[in-house]
Amino acid sequence: MSEGDLVIGVPSKGRLQENAAEFFKRSGLSILQPGGARNYRGRLGGIEGVEVAFLSASEITKELGAGNIHFGVTGLDLVQETIPAWSDKVHLVTELGFGHADVVVAVPMAWIDVATMADLADIASEFRLRHGHHLRVATKYINLTRRFFAQQGIAAYRIVESLGATEGAPAAGNAEAIVDITSTGSTLTANNLKVVGDGVILRSQAHLVASLTAAWTVRARAQARAILDRIAAEAAARGLSEVRAAVPDPAAAAAIAAALGATTPFGADQPGPLVLHLPTARVPGLAAALREQGASVVTAARLDYVFAAANPLADGLVARIERATA
Ligand SMILES: Nc1ncnc2c1ncn2[C@@H]1O[C@H](COP(=O)(O)OP(=O)(O)OP(=O)(O)O)[C@@H](O)[C@H]1O
Ligand SMILES: O=P(O)(O)OC[C@H]1O[C@H](OP(=O)(O)OP(=O)(O)O)[C@H](O)[C@@H]1O
Ligand SMILES: [Mg+2]
Structure with missing residues (x-):
């Protein structure tokens, strides 16, 4: 690697790792880890000079927001939750067709009179009077929750920050409701929780995301174009x-x-x-x-690939970079 090369963040653990590795392979971009599985820097086969940073999905999101990496694979939920003013800071290059999960509001199944967010709003407005404290919502999605509850006109609640096993919070007596990510729904069911009907805050999936604040040198832009040519061909052929x-x-x-x-x-x-x-x-x-x-x-x-003369993914990215640096 030399000064000005493109850096791409690839999930090295967790839910997205396996699918991300398979996606790059399918796109004809082999990920080379010359230092062995414990080395957190690698290269991209076929495209000269590109550096791969192996990070967790949450670290990738942080580094995209900070402009320390140019590209990264991460979940839309993390982008929207973690990066302040995310739509100005990053560009969603393309959705990747894996890592599908919904960020949802869930309440105990026993709350039979709560089917919608309006029902939850009613409960919240009277909660303090009846129970001596505000309705508590356990979540690690603090920003998404605040935005969504404000949109729903719910102000009388308190967020209890949860760093894991959020679904256990109501049974443990630490919260009444939760906001968390779900795909199969089995964790919610196992904890006797149900999704509030119109309480889907975000339908998330993994995306290829570009940082608009990274150092977009002429070299990095050329490398991005070469990567996106393959990714666009794979995306155009998908399904x-x-x-x-x-x-x-x-x-x-x-x-x-x-x-x-x-x-x-x-x-x-x-x-x-x-x-x-x-x-x-x-x-x-x-x-x-x-x-x-x-x-x-x-x-x-x-079909594996459909290569076209035009490269809309690269053109879209370059237009955003130019607007961001103008
Ligand atoms: N149950 C799920 N089904 C599908 N995708 C999921 C699911 N849970 C999480 N994801 C997606 O994968 C991303 C990363 O989740 P993952 O569990 O790998 O890391 P994490 O929960 O942030 O924990 P950590 O960073 O501590 O490993 C999530 O932000 C989301 O986009
Ligand atoms: O709807 P389901 O298919 O049951 O999936 C939902 C669960 O998956 C995620 O947790 P994960 O297993 O990633 O563990 P984590 O809490 O350590 O992130 C999420 O936080 C839920 O707990
Ligand atoms: Mg997880």
């Missing part, structure tokens, strides 16, 4: 299959395919079989339609 069939009337078949959500990346007037792209789940339906259109064989394969 898509390529279907091929020889049909007597390609234009008519393409029109029917379009109604099923397929595109013709090379047009419908090329010699050879008709080539179509569409979400993998819709392949069987398209295959049936193409055989009705006279195809004797239909092949389908999942």
